[in-house]
Amino acid sequence: MNYIGSKLKLSSFIFDEVKNTIKMDLKDCVFCDLFSGTSIVARTFKPYIKQVISNDIEFYSFVLAKNYIGNNFDKNRADLLIKELNQVILKTSLKGFIYDNYSEFANRQYFTNENATKIDTARITIEKWLKNSYINNQEYYFLLTSLLESADKLANTASVYGAFLKKIKKSALKDLVIEKADFLPTNQNNLVFNKNANELIKTIKGDILYLDPPYNSREYGANYHLLNTIAKYDEFIPKGKTGLRDYIRSNWCKKAKVYDELEELIKNANFKYIFLSYNDEGLLSFDDIKNIFSKYGEYSYISKDYQRFKADSNRVQKQNNTIEYLHILSR
Ligand SMILES: C[S@@+](CC[C@H](N)C(=O)[O-])C[C@H]1O[C@@H](n2cnc3c(N)ncnc32)[C@H](O)[C@@H]1O
Numbered sequence: 506m507n508y509i510g511s512k513l514k515l516s517s518f519i520f521d522e523v524k525n526t527i528k529m530d531l532k533d534c535v536f537c538d539l540f541s542g543t544s545i546v547a548r549t550f551k552p553y554i555k556q557v558i559s560n561d562i563e564f565y566s567f568v569l570a571k572n573y574i575g576n577n578f579d580k581n582r583a584d585l586l587i588k589e590l591n592q593v594i595l596k597t598s599l600k601g602f603i604y605d606n607y608s609e610f611a612n613r614q615y616f617t618n619e620n621a622t623k624i625d626t627a628r629i630t631i632e633k634w635l636k637n638s639y640i641n642n643q644e645y646y647f648l649l650t651s652l653l654e655s656a657d658k659l660a661n662t663a664s665v666y667g668a669f670l671k672k673i674k675k676s677a678l679k680d681l682v683i684e685k686a687d688f689l690p691t692n693q694n695n696l697v698f699n700k701n702a703n704e705l706i707k708t709i710k711g712d713i714l715y716l717d718p719p720y721n722s723r724e725y726g727a728n729y730h731l732l733n734t735i736a737k738y739d740e741f742i743p744k745g746k747t748g749l750r751d752y753i754r755s756n757w758c759k760k761a762k763v764y765d766e767l768e769e770l771i772k773n774a775n776f777k778y779i780f781l782s783y784n785d786e787g788l789l790s791f792d793d794i795k796n797i798f799s800k801y802g803e804y805s806y807i808s809k810d811y812q813r814f815k816a817d818s819n820r821v822q823k824q825n826n827t828i829e830y831l832h833i834l835s836r
Contacts, residue, residue, distance in 0.1 A: 506569075506657050507664055508543045509723060512782065515811065515829060516549040519782065522807050522831055523550075523713060527778050535711030537776065539702045540718045542566055542725075544573040550715075551689060560698040560705050562753055563725050565653060565732035567699035569686075571646035575697045576688040578643050586644060587651060587685045593630050594623045594681065601625035606743045607731060613748045615669045615731055616677065620659050623681040627652050628738050650686035653732055665728040668747055703756075703770050710775035718757040718767075720787030726752025763788045768797045771834065779834040784811070784827045794832050802836030 512519060524531060531550070537558040538547035543566070547559045551574060559570040600622055607613050608621035616624065631648045634640040640648065661670050661677035670677075698705055702718070719725065726733065730750050741750055756762040767789065771779065779802075783794060798804040811829040 506543050513545050516545050520549050534713050536713045537711050538715050541570050544570045547574050557695040565736045568649050568736045570697045572650035573688050574695050576643050577690045591683055594626045597626050598622050599626040599629050614661050620681045624656050651683050654686050655683045666731040667728050706773045712777050714776035714779045716781040722758045724758050760788050771801050781832040784829050798834045802834045805833045807831045
């Protein structure tokens with residue numbers, strides 16, 4: 506998934522630096538990804554770790570982590586369910602909330618009419634299968650993740666769901682086919698939460714805490730509202746031209762609150778090592794972070810030049826050079 510602040514391209518750098526820093530075997534460690542987003546960092550560590558704790562305040566992100574981090578069931582069953590769901594969306598057309606509010610028909614062309622109908626059909630079917638016990642909870646999150654990831658690829662947007670494009674772009678014209686959201690089955694007792702990080706931190710403990718909070722004022726709940734709407738599939742009155750729903754406002758996105766939020770988090774963290782990803786364009790300065798970390802243990806950092814691509818509203822891809830910092834606290 507193309508996600509603001511995704512660490513997809515940085516995950517091996519983060520993995521190597523964590524491994525080189527800690528004076529423990531990864532296989533004996535409890536690793537927590539407290540702002541997990543797409544789950545890519547937790548997924549990178551999962552095969553090498555004793556236990557993974559994953560958390561994000563956004564519901565769609567929780568769904569992804571329930572699948573990628575929490576799930577442990579037979580791959581053949583997963584294949585069968587995907588096959589059956591694809592057969593349903595080929596043969597049946599159920600129009601529902603997405604068609605009514607987020608399609609060409611609704612004058613909010615986030616999806617073509619055909620794909621909006623397929624999303625509704627799949628979403629209604631997944632809920633029905635859970636209700637009549639054809640699938641269990643693990644299978645439910647697997648199917649929801651598969652739908653979210655596959656639908657996201659066909660969204661008629663520049664990159665996020667803050668707005669839709671006036672004309673349907675080529676990639677959004679493809680017919681929805683639900684692809685399997687592969688997870689790694691393990692015998693770990695992994696934990697997945699959907700909480701405010703500063704609340705959850707008071708209730709967990711472990712060895713490695715990885716922090717990747719929002720670093721600017723762009724709220725995830727607003728930019729990915731449609732993923733929450735597909736995941737929750739609840740009824741509400743969409744607001745205005747873009748069909749926004751009520752969304753969570755994070756203190757990490759507020760200049761006036763973010764310093765205290767980080768300090769409180771670090772103060773309450775019961776972990777041997779803390780790693781914080783933050784870049785040089787964030788609301789907190791390098792010195793802000795250094796000051797906070799230095800109060801609570803031994804501080805160091807690693808930096809990496811990073812070329813990222815940013816989509817602007819005209820769909821022009823601009824290259825952007827940033828410095829990614831990995832701030833480290835050991836105690
Ligand atoms: C930079 S992204 C994380 C990206 C992730 N590491 C990845 O590679 O996909 C920040 C995440 O923090 C989440 N978030 C924002 N405020 C939060 C809070 N107060 N508690 C927990 N999660 C929060 C957002 O929903 C978002 O997914």
